[in-house]
Amino acid sequence: MKNIKIAALSIVALTCLTTLFIRIPLPSRGYFNVGDVAVVFGGLVLGFMNPRQGAWWALTACGIGSALADILGGFAVFAPLTFSAKGAEGLLAAVAASRTGTGRYALLALGGAAMVGIYFLGETLMPNIGLQGAVAEIPANLIQAVGGAVGGVFAASALKKTKLI
Numbered sequence: 441m442k443n444i445k446i447a448a449l450s451i452v453a454l455t456c457l458t459t460l461f462i463r464i465p466l467p468s469r470g471y472f473n474v475g476d477v478a479v480v481f482g483g484l485v486l487g488f489m490n491p492r493q494g495a496w497w498a499l500t501a502c503g504i505g506s507a508l509a510d511i512l513g514g515f516a517v518f519a520p521l522t523f524s525a526k527g528a529e530g531l532l533a534a535v536a537a538s539r540t541g542t543g544r545y546a547l548l549a550l551g552g553a554a555m556v557g558i559y560f561l562g563e564t565l566m567p568n569i570g571l572q573g574a575v576a577e578i579p580a581n582l583i584q585a586v587g588g589a590v591g592g593v594f595a596a597s598a599l600k601k602t603k604l605i
Contacts, residue, residue, distance in 0.1 A: 444490050448501040451482035455505025455526070460513055471515070472580045475506055476555070476588020477595065479526050480548065483533025484596035488605045495534040502530025521562035529555040529585070533592065548593070552585025 459475030479502045486501065487494040506526035507519040532551030536544045559581055563574035599605060 444486065444494070444497055447486060447489060448497045451478070451486065451498075451501040452505040452508070454478045455482060455502055456509045456512070459506055459509035463513065471513075472584060474587070474591070475509060475526070476529065476584045477591035478502075479506065479530050480533045480551070480588045480592025481595045483530035483551070484537045484592060485599065485605055487534030487537025488596070488600060491538045494537065495531045498530035498534035499527040503527025517566075521559060524562070525555045525558035528558060529588070537596075548589045552582075552589055555585055556581040
């Protein structure tokens with residue numbers, strides 16, 4: 441149990457830093473980033489480490505790391521929404537870790553769809569964004585979801601081959 445706590449704390453830091461590393465502004469005052477790679481990677485790693493509880497660790501670690509990046513990056517208003525969206529994506533990536541083939545990819549796609557959907561619903565309710573801004577962000581969020589899944593799978597697979605997890 442101690443190792444998964446250390447791994448989860450590391451995922452918080454990794455997710456926060458990769459989210460802050462590259463930021464491209466979007467129409468709704470949010471930003472495009474590569475933090476989804478860390479979210480999917482973190483979810484898969486925590487799922488590999490502990491198939492039973494890894495999903496809850498992933499929800500927490502990925503959600504906190506991404507929300508912390510919003511707070512540190514000047515987008516604190518998005519932090520609760522980001523916690524929910526990235527936490528759900530990380531949780532589903534952790535569940536995907538115990539599957540193989542099509543089942544794994546379907547769960548990763550569901551995680552990306554959950555992230556896009558949560559952001560869409562949350563942004564439509566924000567007075568300064570609304571429906572028009574939320575629709576404008578869908579393509580960037582989809583690109584983040586696909587890129588995050590591809591990059592996260594490659595990174596987690598590489599780490600798994602080292603036999604460290």
